[in-house]
Amino acid sequence: MYQVIDGKKISQEIKDELKEKVAAMKAEGVERCLAVIQVGSDPASSVYVNNKKKACEYIGIKSLAYELPEETTEEELLELIGSLNAREDVNGILVQLPVPEHINEDKVLLAISPKKDVDGFHPVNVGNLSIGRPGYVSCTPAGVIQLLKRSGIEIAGKECVVLGRSNIVGKPMAMLLLRENGTVTVCHSRTRDLREITKRADILVVAVGRPKMVDAGYVKEGAVVIDVGIHRNENNRLCGDVDFDSVAPHVSAITPVPGGVGPMTIAMLMNNCVEGCR
Numbered sequence: 001m002y003q004v005i006d007g008k009k010i011s012q013e014i015k016d017e018l019k020e021k022v023a024a025m026k027a028e029g030v031e032r033c034l035a036v037i038q039v040g041s042d043p044a045s046s047v048y049v050n051n052k053k054k055a056c057e058y059i060g061i062k063s064l065a066y067e068l069p070e071e072t073t074e075e076e077l078l079e080l081i082g083s084l085n086a087r088e089d090v091n092g093i094l095v096q097l098p099v100p101e102h103i104n105e106d107k108v109l110l111a112i113s114p115k116k117d118v119d120g121f122h123p124v125n126v127g128n129l130s131i132g133r134p135g136y137v138s139c140t141p142a143g144v145i146q147l148l149k150r151s152g153i154e155i156a157g158k159e160c161v162v163l164g165r166s167n168i169v170g171k172p173m174a175m176l177l178l179r180e181n182g183t184v185t186v187c188h189s190r191t192r193d194l195r196e197i198t199k200r201a202d203i204l205v206v207a208v209g210r211p212k213m214v215d216a217g218y219v220k221e222g223a224v225v226i227d228v229g230i231h232r233n234e235n236n237r238l239c240g241d242v243d244f245d246s247v248a249p250h251v252s253a254i255t256p257v258p259g260g261v262g263p264m265t266i267a268m269l270m271n272n273c274v275e276g277c278r
């Protein structure tokens with residue numbers, strides 16, 4: 001029988017721990033404040049931003065919401081980021097991605113002070129992660145590590161395979177698994193004999209962005225499978241990059257979609273806001 005890793009429950013545990021910590025900090029006169037900026041009104045982004053605001057409220061973090069019109073210029077956005085960088089009462093800044101096409105995403109990510117970059121997307125934080133220095137870590141891969149640890153799954157010495165190489169998930173995921181002493185392979189859409197490699201994994205993290213791509217043919221008997229993907233299928237139901245029904249009977253543990261990795265991203269964002277760049 002396989003274990004279904006309950007991301008909803010684990011994220012709730014983390015949020016409750018953070019809530020206590022924030023209350024203790026408040027008693028000592030320390031407050032946390034996250035600024036969330038959304039440019040335009042992409043419906044998916046609005047849902048994410050709203051969930052972030054609600055999580056802040058639950059934990060006791062102050063949140064500042066900037067809902068800017070689609071036609072906001074790059075200069076205006078950079079100016080706002082600059083002013084938030086300078087504010088002592090704001091300790092986290094997040095620009096919801098994607099930004100409209102007329103705005104250069106790279107410039108935006110570079111403009112956020114690395115000290116307030118709770119998304120962990122600034123090159124300074126990415127670099128710090130890769131050389132083992134303290135800094136903010138991208139929330140989704142940090143959430144995957146928490147899912148594994150809090151489910152009692154050992155990483156050290158294991159064959160870890162990451163399928164996907166994005167800047168937000170695949171690359172930082174590989175760095176984090178390495179930091180936990182896993183033996184890490186990164187593969188992607190251009191990898192030859194992909195199944196041969198993913199089948200070596202004791203821990204397989206899938207962040208490839210293709211609905212239900214990974215079926216039983218990709219997975220070793222008894223592996224742990226973490227599904228980072230989230231898609232809506234033709235019946236408007238949510239599904240991941242992993243074909244759960246095909247894969248689950250062969251694994252020792254697996255994350256569902258929804259209710260696996262998804263809720264962990266916000267929990268780890270809250271963790272970054274509370275803990276700072278340790």
Ligand code: GUN
Pocket residue numbers: 094095096097098119139265
């Ligand atoms: N868009 C999709 N995921 C994310 C995320 O983790 N952070 C930000 N800022 N934008 C996103």
